[in-house]
Amino acid sequence: MDEKTLAAIDRLLPQVEKPARYIGGEMNADIKERAKETAAFAFCFPDSYEVAMSHLGMKILYHILNKQPDMLCERVMMPWVDMSDLLKKEGIPLFSLESRTALYDFDVVGFTLQYEMSFTNVLEMLSLGGIPVLSAQRGEEMPIVIAGGPCAFNPEPLACFIDAFVMGDAEKAIVEVTRLIKRMRLENKPRKDILLALSQIEGCYVPSLYEVTYHEDGTLSSFKPTNDQAPSKIRKRLELDLEHLDYPDAIPVPFTEIVHDRVSLEIMRGCTRGCRFCQAGMLYRPVRERSPERLVELAQKLIKATGYEEMSLSSLSSGDYGQLAELIRELMLRFADKKVSLSLPSMRVDSLLKESLEQVREVKKSGLTLAPEAATQRLRDVINKGISEEDIRRSVSDAFQSGWSSVKLYFMNGLPTETEEDLIAYGDMARLVIDAYHQVPKGQRSPGLRISLSSSTFVPKAFTPFQWDAQDTLETIKHKQKILRDVLKIKGVSFNWSEPELSHLEACIARGDRRMGKVIYRAWQLGCKMDGWREFFKYDLWMQAFEDCHLDPAFYANRERAGDEILPWDFVDIGVTKKYLWLERERSLLGIVTPDCRNGCDGCGLTRFEGACVS
Amino acid sequence: MKMLCVFSVTDRLKYIGHLDLMRAMQRALRRSGLPIRFSQGFNPHILLSFAAPLSVGMEGMREVMEIPIEGDVSPEMFVEILNQSLPALIRCQSARLVEDSSPAPMSQLWAANFSILPLEYQDEIMAAVPVLLSKTSIPAMRKSKKGMVEIDLRPLIHNVLVKDNSIQALLALHSSGTCKPDLFIKALSQCAGLEAPVPCKVTRKALYTQQFSPLEDM
Ligand code: SF4
Numbered sequence: 001m002d003e004k005t006l007a008a009i010d011r012l013l014p015q016v017e018k019p020a021r022y023i024g025g026e027m028n029a030d031i032k033e034r035a036k037e038t039a040a041f042a043f044c045f046p047d048s049y050e051v052a053m054s055h056l057g058m059k060i061l062y063h064i065l066n067k068q069p070d071m072l073c074e075r076v077m078m079p080w081v082d083m084s085d086l087l088k089k090e091g092i093p094l095f096s097l098e099s100r101t102a103l104y105d106f107d108v109v110g111f112t113l114q115y116e117m118s119f120t121n122v123l124e125m126l127s128l129g130g131i132p133v134l135s136a137q138r139g140e141e142m143p144i145v146i147a148g149g150p151c152a153f154n155p156e157p158l159a160c161f162i163d164a165f166v167m168g169d170a171e172k173a174i175v176e177v178t179r180l181i182k183r184m185r186l187e188n189k190p191r192k193d194i195l196l197a198l199s200q201i202e203g204c205y206v207p208s209l210y211e212v213t214y215h216e217d218g219t220l221s222s223f224k225p226t227n228d229q230a231p232s233k234i235r236k237r238l239e240l241d242l243e244h245l246d247y248p249d250a251i252p253v254p255f256t257e258i259v260h261d262r263v264s265l266e267i268m269r270g271c272t273r274g275c276r277f278c279q280a281g282m283l284y285r286p287v288r289e290r291s292p293e294r295l296v297e298l299a300q301k302l303i304k305a306t307g308y309e310e311m312s313l314s315s316l317s318s319g320d321y322g323q324l325a326e327l328i329r330e331l332m333l334r335f336a337d338k339k340v341s342l343s344l345p346s347m348r349v350d351s352l353l354k355e356s357l358e359q360v361r362e363v364k365k366s367g368l369t370l371a372p373e374a375a376t377q378r379l380r381d382v383i384n385k386g387i388s389e390e391d392i393r394r395s396v397s398d399a400f401q402s403g404w405s406s407v408k409l410y411f412m413n414g415l416p417t418e419t420e421e422d423l424i425a426y427g428d429m430a431r432l433v434i435d436a437y438h439q440v441p442k443g444q445r446s447p448g449l450r451i452s453l454s455s456s457t458f459v460p461k462a463f464t465p466f467q468w469d470a471q472d473t474l475e476t477i478k479h480k481q482k483i484l485r486d487v488l489k490i491k492g493v494s495f496n497w498s499e500p501e502l503s504h505l506e507a508c509i510a511r512g513d514r515r516m517g518k519v520i521y522r523a524w525q526l527g528c529k530m531d532g533w534r535e536f537f538k539y540d541l542w543m544q545a546f547e548d549c550h551l552d553p554a555f556y557a558n559r560e561r562a563g564d565e566i567l568p569w570d571f572v573d574i575g576v577t578k579k580y581l582w583l584e585r586e587r588s589l590l591g592i593v594t595p596d597c598r599n600g601c602d603g604c605g606l607t608r609f610e611g612a613c614v615s
Numbered sequence: 616m617k618m619l620c621v622f623s624v625t626d627r628l629k630y631i632g633h634l635d636l637m638r639a640m641q642r643a644l645r646r647s648g649l650p651i652r653f654s655q656g657f658n659p660h661i662l663l664s665f666a667a668p669l670s671v672g673m674e675g676m677r678e679v680m681e682i683p684i685e686g687d688v689s690p691e692m693f694v695e696i697l698n699q700s701l702p703a704l705i706r707c708q709s710a711r712l713v714e715d716s717s718p719a720p721m722s723q724l725w726a727a728n729f730s731i732l733p734l735e736y737q738d739e740i741m742a743a744v745p746v747l748l749s750k751t752s753i754p755a756m757r758k759s760k761k762g763m764v765e766i767d768l769r770p771l772i773h774n775v776l777v778k779d780n781s782i783q784a785l786l787a788l789h790s791s792g793t794c795k796p797d798l799f800i801k802a803l804s805q806c807a808g809l810e811a812p813v814p815c816k817v818t819r820k821a822l823y824t825q826q827f828s829p830l831e832d833m
Binding site for chain 1: 632641
């Protein structure tokens with residue numbers, strides 16, 4: 001950027017709420033020289049700095065891209081509302097943290113899509129960054145806009161804004177994509193040639209090369225490539241050898257406090273427990289682990305490079321990690337004197353090892369978090385959450401005996417087949433915990449029992465056995481939440497629930513088709529952004545956007561799909577087949593539980609990927 | 616023993632808050648592997664003591680802090696190793712070993728020297744400096760715990776020099792009286808007949824004791 005703009009940025013910063021969000025300069029942030037041949041990648045996170053910097057995936061890819069001698073990667077986050085207003089007012093383009101380069105000046109602009117409620121921020125960032133929001137309107141000199149992350153698996157709602165999606169593990173794909181784009185840009189190849197070339201990379205989806213038609217009732221009648229070189233199915237990228245996959249040995253350490261301010265160590269990827277509501281569980285199969293030796297080595301490097309005082313083990317279900325007890329023991333041994341505490345966030349109720357639990361407490365005492373998801377055994381069988389009441393009782397008893405006194409329980413309401421009985425059972429669940437607490441003798445337990453129950457509204461997601469199901473209507477959700485509030489008027493128990501309107505919109509977008517892009521565009525034009533933040537979420541404007549686009553939200557959120565319907569995301573091959581998902585749906589309705597396939601393959605389809613699930 | 620360090624915070628890092636700076640120092644010290652003394656208790660941390668918090672938006676050229684240490688390390692070594700662990704825009708310039716019993720820098724602090732660079736109305740502001748200084752009292756409103764209180768800035772302005780387009784102001788910074796640069800700028804802008812305070816680039820150049828010797832030499 002020119003001197004004048006840089007000076008203007010300097011004048012803006014004192015006027016915003018938290019200027020430290022926009023300055024970079026953190027320990028381990030990479031500032032690389034940009035030569036003509038350097039591929040410049042803007043890693044865009046469509047949420048605030050605090051959320052973005054808590055995200056592990058960004059740190060992994062930032063590290064990998066900056067490690068390439070012919071590339072550089074800089075970070076761009078969604079500016080807070082005060083900053084985006086000022087940028088617009090002063091006509092300053094959105095810029096990267098590291099070198100303050102305008103977004104439009106990069107070769108590749110890559111978004112990570114973590115949740116649907118950040119989609120309007122993608123549009124806002126493009127627009128602030130001086131890049132036409134619609135893919136079709138981008139000129140030759142504009143960067144290629146790509147996107148990845150879990151929400152890229154149903155890319156259709158963003159099809160008109162993103163030039164190319166990368167599906168699945170991105171460690172290698174992102175380097176291939178970036179290198180190809182830079183090479184072709186240096187050769188002055190036209191944009192459409194670059195996009196066609198991208199479509200030849202495995203895991204890469206270029207929406208402009210496909211065409212969708214619809215039946216009169218609004219369902220899809222066809223989805224096919226318009227170019228015979230474009231593949232009709234997009235297969236996700238799968239990296240099987242996590243052990244040798246690049247992982248950062250240093251990560252930027254923010255100055256301001258962020259949501260998860262610590263080292264997070266990805267101990268494994270994937271989960272095969274097969275919870276039927278869980279999209280990540282299906283998307284990231286199969287399970288791949290890093291060895292304890294590699295993890296200890298990484299942990300030591302990361303602590304040394306960051307000075308962090310806390311470390312967490314991260315994965316979809318850390319309790320299932322094969323050598324968990326050894327890993328924890330080893331980490332504790334190395335870090336006790338360095339005063340580093342260890343936390344295990346997504347620990348599962350039925351895999352809590354009592355021994356490791358006690359060890360963790362030695363270092364840092366926080367509450368116990370359990371996610372039974374449903375309060376009755378019947379409903380837990382429907383969703384294949386393989387936890388029994390006995391498991392829960394045992395876990396909380398263990399925790400209370402070890403001196404913990406706060407328990408958080410997470411549930412989902414609105415799950416398929418849920419009845420009033422399932423809701424009333426929340427109360428039994430709370431009482432079970434209270435009983436378990438009182439059974440520990442007074443002198444032995446910590447005083448001040450705190451129980452909190454949280455219930456989020458179930459959002460049916462693509463690529464799950466519930467992808468065909470209807471979400472409860474707003475009225476039903478509100479009615480159910482009222483029942484829950486009444487049932488949980490118990491002393492010492494607090495209850496939180498999610499905003500129903502937000503879940504409803506999430507359900508619309510999560511299973512949206514290409515036409516949803518119009519709604520997102522319209523909502524953004526009407527002023528929607530930062531939708532994931534309660535204070536900025538404008539449900540009415542979203543509903544107006546649906547109306548303006550002549551689309552019915554209920555068609556997306558509250559409609560049960562037929563088994564033979566073409567779903568907008570059917571063209572993506574995540575490994576697990578549609579047939580298998582349907583089978584799981586049928587089992588679900590019969591209350592049949594599917595065991596973890598670690599103990600025997602269930603034929604989900606992943607073996608079609610070379611090298612996957614061979615023992 | 617304690618290590619009395621002089622350091623600077625410059626460029627973009629002027630936008631980090633005091634707590635952010637403390638956290639950054641803690642982490643830098645943890646990364647450094649230097650023999651630092653930690654507090655006892657469940658959440659061990661380093662008992663850093665800063666002479667005075669730096670306001671957001673202000674660079675500091677010779678800030679002072681004290682770090683409790685245990686074990687042997689020479690000040691030169693300390694500076695070198697610490698700088699390897701600090702973000703590039705925070706630099707430790709020098710260090711000196713002092714006894715645990717020596718007074719905390721905060722207690723010895725009396726005044727600070729600021730460089731103030733007006734970004735607009737330069738001529739008017741420069742012309743207003745002698746006018747302001749000729750006053751026998753400069754009433755100003757200052758926020759306090761009890762709400763706004765009136766104070767007299769004049770005795771808190773120890774010295775002002777005008778050089779080219781910048782103003783060097785030695786202002787009181789002490790528990791019994793403080794003249795923050797923004798109050799000084801406001802008064803100066805008023806003197807120049809301007810309604811709003813002129814935007815300025817403010818840098819804290821150095822900290823001083825009551826004898827007006829550099830705080831780090833106390
Ligand atoms: S292919 Fe078999 S073992 Fe592999 S994830 Fe699917 S069910 Fe599990």
